[in-house]
Amino acid sequence: xxxxxxxxxxxxxxxxxxxxxxxxxxxxxxxxxxxxxxxxxxxxxxxxxxxxxxxxxxxxxxxxxxxxxxxxxxxxxxxxxxxxxxxxxxxxxxxxxxxxxxxxxxxxxxxxxxxxxxxxxxxxxxxxxxxxxxxxxxxxxxxxxxxxxxxxxxxxxxxxxxxxxxxxxxxxxxxxxxxxxxxxxxxxxxxxxxxxxxxxxxxxxxxxxxxxxxxxxxxxxxxxxxxxxxxxxxxxxxxxxxxxxxxxxxxxxxxxxxxxxxxxxxxxxxxxxxxxxxxxxxxxxxxxxxxxxxxxxxxxxxxxxxxxxxxxxxxxxxxxxxxxxxxxxxxxxxxxxxxxxxxxxxxxxxxxxxxxxxxxxxxxxxxxxxxxxxxxxxxxxxxxxxxxxxxxxxxxxxxxxxxxxxxxxxxxxxxxxxxxxxxxxxxx
Numbered sequence: 001x002x003x004x005x006x007x008x009x010x011x012x013x014x015x016x017x018x019x020x021x022x023x024x025x026x027x028x029x030x031x032x033x034x035x036x037x038x039x040x041x042x043x044x045x046x047x048x049x050x051x052x053x054x055x056x057x058x059x060x061x062x063x064x065x066x067x068x069x070x071x072x073x074x075x076x077x078x079x080x081x082x083x084x085x086x087x088x089x090x091x092x093x094x095x096x097x098x099x100x101x102x103x104x105x106x107x108x109x110x111x112x113x114x115x116x117x118x119x120x121x122x123x124x125x126x127x128x129x130x131x132x133x134x135x136x137x138x139x140x141x142x143x144x145x146x147x148x149x150x151x152x153x154x155x156x157x158x159x160x161x162x163x164x165x166x167x168x169x170x171x172x173x174x175x176x177x178x179x180x181x182x183x184x185x186x187x188x189x190x191x192x193x194x195x196x197x198x199x200x201x202x203x204x205x206x207x208x209x210x211x212x213x214x215x216x217x218x219x220x221x222x223x224x225x226x227x228x229x230x231x232x233x234x235x236x237x238x239x240x241x242x243x244x245x246x247x248x249x250x251x252x253x254x255x256x257x258x259x260x261x262x263x264x265x266x267x268x269x270x271x272x273x274x275x276x277x278x279x280x281x282x283x284x285x286x287x288x289x290x291x292x293x294x295x296x297x298x299x300x301x302x303x304x305x306x307x308x309x310x311x312x313x314x315x316x317x318x319x320x321x322x323x324x325x326x327x328x329x330x331x332x333x334x335x336x337x338x339x340x341x342x343x344x345x346x347x348x349x350x351x352x353x354x355x356x357x358x359x360x361x362x363x364x365x366x367x368x369x370x371x372x373x374x375x376x377x378x379x380x381x382x383x384x385x386x387x388x389x390x391x392x393x394x395x396x397x398x399x400x401x402x403x404x405x406x407x408x409x410x411x412x413x414x415x416x417x418x419x420x421x422x423x424x425x426x427x428x
Contacts, residue, residue, distance in 0.1 A: 036065035039310040042080060043094035043300070046072040048335045049268070056327040060317050066310045074180070084109055089305035092314060094144065097375035098131040098423055099382060101141035101301050106133060106421040111304040114139040116312045117319050124321060126366030126428045129299060129341040131376070133421050142319045143299030143341040148359045149263040149372060150193050150295040152284050155251055156277035158258065166258045167284040170230040174257040175238035176246030177390060184386030186243045187226075187393060188374040190261055193281055193296050195222035197288035201370055201427045208373035210381075210415055210422040214407040223404065225286035227396035235393045244269055251275050261285065263298060264359045268336040277355055294427075295362060298372040299341055325349045339363055366428035378420040384410045 045053045050072040057068040073079050076096070083089050089109065095101050104110050113130075114122060114137075122130060122139065129143040154163065166172045177184055196204045199218050206212040207219060230238070238246075247260040247270060260266070261281060267273050283290025302318045304311050317323050321344040328337040328349040337350055339360055350356040363369070374382045388403040414420040 037308075037310045038067045038069060039092065039308065039314050040069045040071070040090040041092045041094070041314070042071050042073070042076065042083075042090040044072065044074060044076040044096055045094075046074060048332060049338075052327060052331040052335070052338070055330045056323055059326060059330075060314060060323070064313055064317075066313060068314065078181075084305070091304065091306045091308060091311040092318075093303050093305060095141065095301050095303055096298070097382070098141060098299070098301060098371060098426075099374075099376050099378055101131065101303055102133055102376075102421045102423055103379060104303070104305075105138075105140040109305060110140045111307045111311075112138050112140060113142060113302075113304060113315060113319075116304070117142065117316055121316070121319050124342045124344050125319075126341070126343070126369070128297075128366065128369060128371050128426060128428045131301075131371070131423050131425070133424060136424075141301030141303045142315075144302045144318050144324060145300040146339045146341040146363050147263045147265045147298045148295060148339070148362055149189060149297055150196070150281045151262075151264065151278040151359075152281050153247060153250065153260040153262060153266065153276050153278050154258060155255070156275055158277075160279060163259070163279055163284060170234050172258045173230070173234065174246040174249050174260040175230070175234065176241035176243040177238050177393065178240070178242035178245075182386065184389040185374065186246075186262065187238075187389030188382075188385050189263070189296070189372065190226050190285070191222050191389070192373045193261070194225055194285055194288065195219060195373075196294055196296055196370060197282045197285065197292045198222060198225070200292075201294055204370055204373065205425060205427045208371070208376050208426045209424065210377070210411060214404045214411060215401070220401060220404060221287075223392065223400040227392060227400060229286050230393075230396060232396070235396050239390065239393055259284070264339065267355070273336055278359075294368050294370065295365075296372060297363065297369045298375055321345045368428065370427040371423075373426065376423050376426045378414050378422065380420065381407075381410055381414055 043053065054070055057070055060066065061068055080093055125142060130139045131141065132139060177187055179185055195207065198221065203212065203218055212219065247262060247266055249255055249257050250260060251272060267276050270276050282288050282292035302315060304315050321342045324340040324342050325345050331337045337356060340349065341363065343364060347357050347360050350360050374385050384407055388407055392400050392403055
């Protein structure tokens with residue numbers, strides 16, 4: 001054999017070895033499985049949260065051989081809307097509000113989940129974690145992540161007995177309304193929680209599902225109670241402060257504010273999460289009874305836009321207790337773990353974090369929970385609510401009744417529009 005021929009044989013052998021090696025490397029994240037199709041997922045989690053979610057998706061790939069194309073974006077609503085309108089939606093999207101789930105489901109853009117997720121799995125979720133449209137029992141979204149909202153954060157070194165006096169002083173609240181395109185939503189949380197703690201579940205649910213006028217005296221009372229808490233300086237500071245920055249002022253030797261009314265997710269944004277503790281908001285926010293045990297919550301709902309075998313496998317996996325427990329346990333040690341709405345996920349999923357375990361325990365009491373009202377409302381109602389909050393904070397000396405009359409016009413318009421669905425219930 002000539003030298004040239006031997007050289008060609010050696011080159012071919014080396015290339016063959018490289019191809020074999022590359023095939024093993026490419027299958028490494030699937031545990032040696034051959035690819036068995038792909039599935040696309042869109043959600044809002046980026047950064048450390050996105051990394052933790054990807055690890056859960058990688059476990060799915062290792063078990064099934066199905067590759068997952070994950071896109072995390074803080075502009076989820078805009079991205080999803082454009083993709084749906086272009087008729088190129090993701091297979092699965094995780095939406096941060098049940099109201100959006102209702103809108104897409106009513107428009108016929110979504111696939112029913114109660115025909116894909118086993119009934120025994122769906123039974124592990126309370127009714128508010130698998131919301132249905134008014135007049136129907138079909139399930140289009142299941143909460144794969146949950147957060148507790150009726151809480152007030154403070155430095156763990158503060159005595160609980162000191163909190164009521166601090167709460168009565170509007171200057172002691174760390175408040176930020178900024179939130180990019182959704183500015184104002186922290187204010188909607190305040191008003192929702194005040195109404196829930198003042199009036200209870202029945203009144204709250206009637207309002208959140210479009211059955212109670214915004215001008216009702218009980219809704220008006222909640223707005224006035226919130227407005228009476230803040231002085232002009234605090235209100236104006238809130239308008240120019242991003243919600244992600246407000247709570248950073250809680251800690252340190254001479255903090256300018258002592259309390260933050262914010263959901264459980266915010267703890268992950270604190271520089272030192274271990275320094276943060278919480279108390280339930282009842283009795284601390286204006287004109288509420290400390291004996292109240294009802295809590296406001298929020299969820300991230302897994303939905304399916306394209307019915308493929310791969311999407312069906314993944315949606316069943318995402319809803320399972322096994323996946324959600326693994327998601328929490330495999331979150332990097334330096335970061336807070338996600339909370340589950342699945343009743344069978346054990347408290348052990350939160351490790352030895354006592355604060356997180358208290359939150360997880362509260363989320364299991366589904367009979368005393370109500371979904372975030374603005375999240376449950378049609379998009380136009382929610383956006384009008386957010387704008388009204390900002391307008392009210394610009395001058396809390398004015399009575400809010402004028403703003404509430406405007407919101408009531410929006411509610412009546414949406415109630416008359418069959419293309420704007422409301423949820424049938426928001427409380428467990």
